[in-house]
Amino acid sequence: MSVEHYWAPRTLDEALGHLAGGDVTILAGGTDLMPQKNAGRVRLGRGLLNLSRVDALRGVAVEKGCLRIGALATITELLAHAAVREHADVLAQACDRFASDQLRNAATIGGNVCNASPAGDTLVPLLVLDAEVELASRPNGSVATRTLPLAAFLTGPGRTARAPHELLVALRVPLRRAPAVGRFFKFGTRPALDISTISIGFAASRDGGTLRDVRLAYGAVAPVPMRSHAAEAALDGAALTDATIARAAAAAREDVRPIDDVRASAWYRRELVFNMTRRILDDVAHA
């Protein structure tokens, strides 16, 4: 079976119309889709829908109390965008550890989120930013949208709550008032050009010497990127002492559910979770 239809629409309406027909593969930057197709892990549907000309899916803007990131925003665009630095610094840090320049120029945030890799570089920072996904569809001729928390959107490795006729159109990151700290850490054999062995995202508000609203998320340690609520609880409202840090790192190590694969053993991933959580928190404590 090969592709019978190729569409490159200019409007969201047209794009959703093609999707409604069923058995359609969505192409954005193509940096995940094409290697997976070439390796035989993804079968292309009868229709191939290239989104690159749909301007409504582009752009990054601050609106209605949130940072709205169009699904077609490339990693390079996010890296260069002042509003991303200001309101979602931990995401900008992750983009700086994302693959190579060539891939950053093509890869989109919508694609990275829908690919739903347990190791996806943008998922961990988006989780700690409490991001929501905005989905659109055209079930009976008119456009309908719904919004889901990212944590609910990610349902398994390579699996999401997106229905086949739905399109991820944007990500929303709520803006926060308190002075925030954010850290992204990625462990691989190279600084960026590698799939994460583990990744860690951290965000919190500072209230004098203590942290509030702590969010800690981990990639490549479970079927989907996950928050460690136990570690967050250990830190929330507490002073960042060595004992607190050790307690939080130990809680995270208990929470994660890694597997053995060609990149690392589960044991080593747990050790990294502990050691690197501790290192990040030490760094925050002394910043």
Place this chain on the structure above:
Amino acid sequence: MTVIAKESLIGKRVAKLDAPEKASGRTRYVHDLDLPGQLHARILRSSRVHARIVSIDTSRARALPGVHAVLTAADVPWQRPLGVGRDQLPLKGDRVRSLRDEIAAVAAETVEIAEAALRLVDVVYEDLPPLTDVRAALAPGAPVIHEGRPPTKGAERPDAASHPNVAMTFDYAQGDVAAGEAASDVVVDGWFRLHYVTHCCMGVSGMIAQFDATGNLTLHSNTQVPFLHKREFAEILGIDPGRIRIIQPPIGGGFGSKLDIYPFEPICVFLAKATGRPVKLVFTREEEFLASPTRQPVLLRLTSGARRDGTLTFRVCETLHDNGAYTSWGATTPFVMMQTISSLYRVPHVRYHTTAAYTNNPYAGSFRGYGNLQATFAVEQQMDELAEKLGIDPLAFRLRNAQDPGEVTPQGMHFRTCGLKECLATAAGASGFLAKHAAARAAQRAPGRVKRGVGMASMLHVGGGAKIYPSDGCGTILKIDDFAHVTLITGASEIGQGSETVLAQLVCEELGVPLDAITVVNNDTDITPWDVGVHASRTTFIGGNSAIGAARKAKAKILAAAARSAGCAEAELDLRGGHIVRAASGEAVTTLAKLLRSLHFSDRAELVMTTHYYEPPSRHQDAAYKGDVSAAYAWATQVVEVEVDTDTGVVRLVKVTGAHDVGRVLNRLGIEGQIEGGIVMGQGYALTEDLVVDHGVVRNPAFRDYKLVTAPEIPAMDVHFIETMDGEGPQGAKGVGEAPAICMAAATANAIANATGVRLRELPFTPEKVYRALRSAAG
């Protein structure tokens, strides 16, 4: 009066002659070549690690439109075994012994059609018990990989040699090990495990085969040994070697991977014969990982002893080489390993046994360093261990046992030039080794999650060819046209290492002409004279001496003619800047072009065309592996500085300081490039590269999961050249191609031990492995 000053090209920074073509993307590799009427070939490989083939049905594949031929073993009953061990047929008919085994091949109009046809070949297998552990391969009752194979040589060890899975053995001894043991005050002992890595040439394997109307065969081939392969192809194909012509398109890297004949090559020829059309077969990158040879994996046990005064007493080494399913050059790496064990340092008593055993794993070939990375890894770690036990610093201990110029080792190697002591002193001095080593050792237990350390290793490798084949020579034809343009026709192959530039430099130096006055022809067996091949770091030395010989004959003829017309003695004249000059004053007498034309268009009617064949004065080893196998030997010391992150196990290379005895620098830019490239290749071997072979299956056949070193991880490098001016070398030079990769893993291991107190004997030093070792040492 024009005076021309004497200028030398030797030691200058000369850009490679092929650089403009390569940098501008004009170079046409085998991938880019298309012959009229050409078909495209693909190979179907086994889907089982070890199985009997019950049946192969190609009828559906043959019926696919656009398919011209589908071949299996049944279609070529005349095929003959190939490779170093002559233990495999190109197409396997009744049994597969590894996942790379070739079962069927298709020639079709396009690559896509050929691939579609492969999916239509139906193979029925009956699984056999897989044997994928080299220790298990020698157990009594182990499955036999090659039944009915004649017993291996090695009668002095009936135990090992009599096992049907033994593919090859080497046994060597010098002195009396029992006496050495008795004289030892300290002894160290350990097992070392060396892993699979592969060459990762930018240009993957490929070939185009074409028969002409009279049955002559032309191969466009990436081989490193065209003249040996003429003969081998003829033997496999049952045709006259004289009817085979091998043309080498520009080769995208070799590193030893193209020294043997592999099944895809005769298969490509079978398809060309079956279809009567040119057939092109180029690997995919995944296929390159799965079906090209690896570096030889080795399990090695080494025991070394020394006296209290710091002199080495003995070494005992035994190895187990995983031979894979078939025998290629990897099985012969003990030949080179032996030299490091016996002669890198002075050691009076040595016993050395190696066994290569068949398994159902991938098989290993030759790879830059040829076993020396593996042997050096063990020997140089034990040099540090002995020094530690004796309370001597690692530099002083090495200097105490280092070879000197003029020495003849018990193995029979004669070190006419030897810069090992200068290499040690220079690398240690430039890096501040002793102070850093002492400081890091003192700080092992200090607080801090990142530890620094420094380690050194030295190496000995052939630097003047290697007399393995009946001849280790190279031929040159040189001609100079009426306009003083020189054509150097050499048997020496260029595989990206820069040999054509160095050979051109050497000829221009003799003839006093600039580099833009020379063309090098080096890639067509119908044109170029014989050469044994590009391997063993031999091309500059052997090809260089051959080119100089031809150039000197041309120069003698030119000066004789010039002396006749100038009415003076030949010795009073010289060649400089494209002119005949008076040697004493540099005064120009005439241009070289004018002199050549006067010789051509005169009653003498002569052209300047010369030939030279150079055979090095080395000797074949005797049956006990003793002899002076190379005309010169290369030496080096490398000092590696590392940072070890004890929270993650990440080892970062901070700096490499190298001192290389290269005889003499010919092309400074070229040699720096070769050494830097070798250091990075050695870094990959030490830290990141790991071809994961799991029960016979390669788990990471892609650059996504096979980690080459990338630019941000490359350390600072400070490379020093020790110029010992070898008397036999071209302008004093020795070979350097393999040397820079050899020390890296050993020096890195020593640096990690210096930083952390933990000694690692298994490669590669991936973060998880290092972290585990640090944790288990911490208890």
